Amino acid sequence: MSTMDLTVTVGVDGSEASLAAADWAAREALLRDRPLRVLHALPLMPHLLPSWSRQTRPSGDLLHEVRHVLAVRHPQVPVRTDEVHDAVTSALVAAGEDAELLVLGARGSGGFPELRVGSTALHIAARAGCPTVLLPVDGPGAHPREQVVVGLDARRPAEEALQFAFLAARSHGLPLLVVHADEGSEAGGAERGRNGGGTLLSRVLEPWQLTYPDVEVVADTECASPGRVLVESSAKARLLVLGRRPGDRVAWLGPVAHAVLHHADCPVAVVPEA
Structure with missing residues (x-):
């Protein structure tokens, strides 16, 4: 498939989170x-599903409603609606093969309400072949998204995440905050670790800044837990981006990604690396 034929694809299940994801996906498209x-x-x-996860209204009605709302807003x-008969995880991972971007609510209509990220969203973020954006179930907080x-x-x-x-910073007209955090430095060497990390980060970013001279870049090096630093940074973010490295297992999200996905205050993009 040509890159010109790729779509922004959003999964919907009738939940408020998925409808918010559809609205976000339309703006991104x-x-x-x-x-x-x-x-x-x-x-x-x-009929084999638990009662709490069964469809409560006809699929055609749901897709018609979503299409109508998107047409107004x-x-x-251009909007295309599709109904497929397959497991949600399989259907969305397959859809990612023809998508430039996959968008999901972090938690759908099933599962446990107290969870901020459902198992379906985690499964897809760990396996999709294209960047996947998960929207927080509570929506963004009150901080400005700058x-x-x-x-x-x-x-x-x-590289792919960078x-x-x-591209996201340029399309949204926002500065890009690049965070390198490393909690491995001992307390006595924190300043040395910060300086060394800052020098290394500057070298990494130099060619990117030449390629994207219109993007304002702020580099931040912290001697602290990466998950905590990124979650704190999400309070003022329009979007937070993470890379997903291939591992020994078929699909894997590391502890930093899990921490961010469960606690971030903004949409999180998980970008697979080659």
Whole structure:
């Protein structure tokens, strides 16, 4: 498939979180000049599902409602709705093969209400072949959204995540905060570790700043827990970007990604690395 044919795809299940995700995805599709695909997955054998996860209204009604709302709010965005009969995780991971971006509510209509991120969202973020954005169930907090944030290990920079973050900052017209955090430094060497990390980060960012001279870049090096630093940074972020490295297992999200996905105060993009 040509890159010009790629879509922004959003999964919906009728929950408030998924409807908010559809609205966010439509705005992103407009920025990217991409069509929006709204996907609803129906289980193959719904009678085997627990009662709390069964569909409560016809799929056609749901997709018609979503399409109508999007047409009113985002009339410039071409919208396509699709119903597939498959497990939600399988359907959305497969949809990611034809998508430039996959968008989900962090938690859907099933599962435990006290969880901020559901197992379905985690499964897809760990396996999708394209960048996946998870929207927090509570929506963004009251802080102004004045930057895009990307978490980076300057010793092993995630190239795809950096490119995604620079493009997002440019399209939103926001500065990019690049965070390198390392809690491995001993207390006595914290300043030395911060200076060394800052020098390394500057070297990593230099070619990117030449490629994207219109993006204001702020580099931040911290001798602290990466998860904590990124969660704190999310309070003023329009979007927080993380790289997902291939591991020994088929799919894996590390502890930093888990911490950020469960506690961030803004949408989080998980970008797979080659």
